[in-house]
Amino acid sequence: CFDFTRERFGPRLPLPNGHTSRAYSDATVTLSNFGEDQLAMLFQCKFTFWIKIWVTSKIEPEDASFLPVNMIPLTGHQYLADAGSFFMDEKTNILVVSGKVVGYVPRCIAHVVGKMGHSIKVDAGELSDPSCCPVVCSYVPSSVQIKQVLT
Incomplete structure (x- = not known):
């Protein structure tokens, strides 16, 4: 965790309970921002392809607490096979x-999943650089007004 007041990294924060270090070594784990001041963690076992998601309920310089997201386990696809x-x-x-789907022509694939587990697969096209992974991110609008220049 980065401490912006001291401008340095603090201690490693704990990940959600219930998994041993062995479980994390056999999984893909990725973090994302959620809302304005929370983190979400996605965990996918590389053997079962089950996905679990947690959202932080508290983030402090020396501690973090996570709550599970109430979603039906999503099975059948290895969504993060290549560090998406x-x-x-x-x-x-x-x-x-x-x-990404690696084949003759590497392609960017996005899975959009609804609350009840319904999903669609979207082919976003050919990757311009096959060595890179596609990135998606959320956008949090700001209430800061942008000064307009009148011409």
Whole structure:
């Protein structure tokens, strides 16, 4: 965790309970921002492809607490096989997970998953650089007004 007041990294924060270090070594784990001041963690076992998601309920310089997200386990797809990314939208209750499909022509694939586990797969096209992974991120609008220049 980065401490902006002291401008340095603090101690490592604990990840959600219930998993041993062995479980994390056999999984893909990725973090994403959620809302304005929370983190979401996605965990996917590389053997079962089950996904679990947690959202922080507290983040402090020396501690973090996570709550599980009430979603049906999403099985059958290895969403983060190649270090993709994800974001969740708390207002629309959707999850977007990106990754790439490696083949003759590597492609960017996004899975959009609704609250009840319904999902669609979106082919976002050919990757311009096959060595890179596609990235998705959320956008949090700001109430800061942008000064307009009149011409």
